[in-house]
Amino acid sequence: MSKSSRNNFKSGDFFTVQARKKGYRARSAFKLLEISKQDNLFRQGMKVLDLGSFPGGWSQVASDLVGNSGLVVAIDRQKMQPIKNTHFIQMNMQDLDLNKGSQSLGNNSFDLVLSDLAPNISGIQEKDDAEMIALIKKVFKISENYLKQKGHLLIKVFQGQSFKFTKNYMDSNFQRVKIRKPDSSRSVSSETYLLACEKNDYRL
Secondary structure (H helix, E strand, C coil), X not given: CCHHHHHHHCCCCHHHHHHHHHCCCCCCHHHHHHHHHHHCCCCCCXXXXXXXXXXXXXXXXXXXXXXXXXXXXXXECCCCCCCCCEEEEECCHHHHHHXXXXXXXXXXXXXXXXXXXXXXXXXXXXXXXXXXXXXHHHXXXXXXXXXXXXXXXXXXXXXXXXXXXXXXXXXXXXXXXXXXXCCCCCCCCCEEEEEEEEECCCCC
16 A cells, blocks of 8 residues: 555545444455455455555455455565454565565465555656556566466556556456446546456466
């Protein structure tokens, strides 16, 4: 979660208040709930990888929806408090990429990879686009290593260069790509979510 998102959680808007009432750690939980309902994203027993998981809003949702027979692996460089059915790994994503699963995740392969990652926004579009695309490239690399054939990938992007970059990659590596803008996403925000369905059995 970006610094701006953490500040927004303190601001008291409708979804922030609802998140507090329902015990979610971040208002972003409602974004994942909405997308999940629209696209039947989760099922009991799934294995889910949540990248950039702190403070745990998406991991909470995923854990509830995969049930006791499922598993959520959450990764962030900032320590996250425990969540049921969730194995938290405190590490940088780049280190996960380099390990290629041998030390961090064993032989796990995942049905779904989630990324609500975003850099701290500077307001300088070229800089922000470059930093967002750098994060997205890491997510793609990790997905190539850990996402099952026919698995799904849900990732946050911003309108502009990161959207185009992500959409082009997904069109080439997955069977279908869906564009989602949840109601709980702030209307003034340029964030959008791309859901890539059914990973191909080849890599570019």
